[in-house]
Amino acid sequence: MPVMTYRDALRSAMAEEMERDESVVLLGEDIGIYGGTHLVTNGLIDQFGPKRVIDTPIAEGGFTGAAIGMAMAGLRPVVEMMTWNFSFLAADQIIQNAAKLRYFSGGQVNVPLVIRGPNGGGVQLSAQHTHSLENFYGHFPGLKVVSPATPADVKGMMIRAIRDPDPVIFLEAGALYGTKGEVLDGDAEVEFGKARVAREGTDVTLVSYGRQVPMLLRAADQMADDGLNAEVIDIRSIRPFDSDTIVESVRKTHRAVVVQEQWRLFSVGSEVAAIIQERAFDDLDAPVERVSGAEVPAPYARNLEIAAFPSVDQVVSAARRVLYLEA
Amino acid sequence: MAEVIMPKMGDAMEEGTLLKWLKAVGDEVAEGDALAEIETDKVTLELEAQEDGFLTNTLVEEGAVVPIGESVAIIGTQDEVGQSAPAPAVAPEERQEAPAEAEQVPASSADEASEAAAAQPAEKSGESAQQVVDRKPGERVRASPLVKRLAQEHGIDLSQVAGTGPGGRIINGDIQPYVSGEKSAPQAAAQETPVEAATPSPSPAPSAAEGKGVKVDMPKIKRTTGKRMSESKLGIPHYYVTSDVDMEAALAFRKEANASLGEDGGRVSVNDLVVKAAALALRDNPNVNRTFVGGELYQQESIDVNIAIAIDGGLIAPFVPGADQKSLGEISRLTKDLGKRARVGGLTLEEYQGGTFTISNLGMFDVDEFIAVINPPQVAILAIGSVQETPVVKNGEVVAGPRMKITLSADHRALDGAEVATFLQSVKKYLENPMMLALS
Incomplete structure (x- = not known):
């Protein structure tokens, strides 16, 4: 089993799913040319091109709403929140649309969307950039919410999240991006709902x-x-x-x-x-x-x-x- | 100087009554000499000196109920005779506090135990052993939910257990010594008797129940049996299955066997045949040879058949160990000996504590049939009626034939109806084909 960092494990899960399924696309602020503020998407624009690794304006409500529409239309978007703190600007889209469209449509429309990014504190980003939102998003039926702690889990759960038919709130432990651990090669999904x-x-x-x-x-x-x-x-x-x-x-x-x-x-x-x-x-x-x-x-x-x-x-x-x- | 303590004579023994001193202060005693007569819940035994010397002090009066492990006398040198005793003498009426204190085993052994039980970290506080129950009468007992559940499962009276948690809360570490059997459990119901007996009131307040007849002295054995039977009947889902056994062949077999055994050969009784038949049936149906303890079933390997015996003042049920392995002659001799000694209080605890299946036989009293109460932790008891001449159909004609009704009371948590019926068929098979009793 290869040893890799939490960050690399996360990137490899997205890259493998993008290889496997061309409907998987990434959106977010500075995730392309800059490589991502936390370097999670570093290099992916070179591998998959700007149509699948999309740099967005600084407008969380806008690009999250766009991603929800893309998901309804059959794509599998993975949206990066530079940090989860900025998701408050997109909360209306996430809670009012992503979480409820399947229910409103009587199951006719799914929203296979992943929203990911670093959550929590411990890296001196001060009050506005330090929130732990697992209970906040965990409160709403219609969302799936995960918070992996190890490189193996972050990879397995990202694979699962991308394949999931419903919106997944993917809360990364930002302070652990550099930690290393053994990661299973290839298609090692980690199921949700299992501690x-x-x-x-x-x-x-x-x-x-x-x-x-x-x-x-x-x-x-x-x-x-x-x-x-x-x-x-x-x-x-x-x-x-x-x-x-x-x-x-x-x-x-x-x-x-x-x-x-x-x-x-x-x-x-x-x-x-x-x-x-x-x-x-x-x-x-x-x-x-x-x-x-x-x-x-x-x-x-x-x-x-x-x-x-x-x-x-x-x-x-x-x-x-x-x-x-x-x- | 050596203390003589109330010995633990069996697993269930919590206290003993000092009936009578057989030696007086100042008497010279040798190791093995009987110092006193003590009574446990079922038998009377002699308390023997463990070393040579002089009986320098007696610490309890005759009639005192003494928790196991507590000193009753001192053996020392002749010079020490009559010197002040290290512990105050305890009069019978002063014993009421003792049971609670007595649960606190000496600190040394409790410490060793808690060190050994490293998996129980809460015990590391080491305080539980020294704590004395400090609770006012009627004060609410605080205990963790786990402790309450364990107390209920094991029948432990929490009011007698000291709590070392915040606000006196009884925590797992406090109750584990009782659960594991390391300390003898303050049984919820067992406390009633001593407390009641130890609260003398010169003019007892009349209650509704009083003033209707003269209070009869209940021997301890009757109280013990009564308590156990109440717990059994209230706690165990009893049900009953009766079978009719053709005893013609068994009676003929017995007659023949006794004729060949002669006068001094120990005559085989119908009860002996039933014991052997039940033991063989238990061997064929090991699911009946089980015990039910703390919500779990335990398979018993040895087939130890208890026989309920009426004695003066109550009931006792010594057992025939490995009854399936014993010949009819051995069973006959053993049961006669047990019966004889039971009637004079001469059984040892090893002979009546235990057993895996009980037979209660009222056949000698001309009863048709009856149902018995299970002897816990066993899961079944067999009640034997009289052999009676009954009209039976034989070769198309109604003729008289000897029949015996046997009724099994079973614990439905352990046994279902079909299992019980199969077991009874097995007993019936052996009794109706008595040659199998001799050959197995």
């Missing part, structure tokens, strides 16, 4: 997705030094959501900590905690803990940004609380 057990354990279940997953693995390693065996679950698919894997794990460990960069109230963590109490109430030995981002717009200063997001120490501390090892 991944990133590390097996018996004492406590740590749950997250995206950028927090590697951090949870570090926390689990640290806990192992104290003889605590944490299980780490990577949700990776926000909608559809895989409750079973989480519930099964909690039935084994009797305790859970949900970790997220986003704010605590009305968050993915809230949903996970609710599902656990609904389906594993009689297995819980402690209340579910949530470790979340600080309740402020994201700070720019590096020290404050680090302080505002979940850390290994916070996760270990929460895990020890649900284990009744600290108050």
Whole structure:
């Protein structure tokens, strides 16, 4: 298995699908000649030409709406949001059109559209450019929402997303673009709606997705030094959501900590905690803990940004609380 | 100086009653000497000295109910006789707090256990062992949902378990020693008896039930049996299947066997034939030779058949171990011996704790048929009626023939009707072809 970066894995998934299916086209700001602000699409315009790698004006509502029309007409557009923060300008198109056209048309019209881009923080882009939107998009029926954490998953889930008949919100962990991992060659789709057990354990279940997953693995390693065996679950698919894997794990460990960069109230963590109490109430030995981002717009200063997001120490501390090892 | 403790004489034993001191303070004792008579829930036993010396102190009075592991006496040198005892003597009426405290096993063993159980990280706090239940009467017991479920599944009385979580919440680590059997569980129902008995009130408030007759002293064995039978009948979905057995061949076989055995050969009874027939049927139908514990079924390899015996004050059911492997003669001798000793309280715990299938036989009392209550954790019990001369059709004519009704009570969680019917057919087959009992 080749080792590649998250960024390269993502690019190779799009390139392979463009090779396979000529209806796949890319749209976005500076994705062609410039190679993409984050170099995700670097070189693709040379390989596929400007008709399939389309540089757009700085007008998210416009090009997202155009892509929805292209999808309705039979193409499979992949739209880059330079960052997901800019999708607020396209939210009307995404929520009011992309998510609802299949429903409005009684299934006569599909919108096989992928909207992708970096999500979340951790790279000092300050408050307006630092949002974690998985709960926001995860809220709307009609959208599929994924948040892969590894190069293997980002490739497999992008292949799946492009082939999916419905609009997919593809939330990349921007801070992980440079991380490396083994990636399966070729056509290795990763199905949606199936969480991944990133590390097996018996004492406590740590749950997250995206950028927090590697951090949870570090926390689990640290806990192992104290003889605590944490299980780490990577949700990776926000909608559809895989409750079973989480519930099964909690039935084994009797305790859970949900970790997220986003704010605590009305968050993915809230949903996970609710599902656990609904389906594993009689297995819980402690209340579910949530470790979340600080309740402020994201700070720019590096020290404050680090302080505002979940850390290994916070996760270990929460895990020890649900284990009744600290108050 | 050595403490003499209330010994644990069987898995289910939580406490024993010190009936009578057989030695007095100051007496010289040798290892193996009987110091006192103690009564467990079913038998009376002698408490033996574990070493030589003098009985320097007795720590409990006669009649006291003492949790297992608690000191009852001290053996020391002659000089130590009569010196102040290290622990206060406990009078019977002061025992009411003891059961709760007694659940706290000595810290050393609990610590070892929690170190061994590294997979249970919550125990690492190590506090649970030292904690004493600190809850006011009627105070709500706080426990995690997991603990509540485990308590229900294992019948543990949470009011007797100390909680080490926030606000005194009982957490998994607190209850695991009881679940694993490392500590004896404060059984929900078991607490009723000592608490009731240990709350003497000079003028008891009259209740609706009182004042209607004279209260009868219930022997401990009757209370124990009553509790177990209530739990069984209330908790187990019983159902019943009856079969009619032609006993003509069995009676002829028995007559012949006893004639050849002679006077001192130990006469084979109808009950012995039934025990052997049931044991062989269990071997053919291992699905009946199971136990049901904590929502799970367990296959039992050995076929150990309990026989319910009426004794003074109650009921006891010692078992014939490996009954399918034993000859009729062995079964006959063993059951006679068990019966004889059961009636004088001379059974050991090993002889009546356990068993995989029970037979209750009222045949000697001229009953047509009856249904019995399952002896948990077993999943079935066989009730035997009398052999009666009954009109039967033979060669087209109505003639008298000996018949016996047998009724199996089964736990529907473990056994379905067809399984029970197949088992009864098997019992019937052996009894109606008694040569198979002798040859198998």
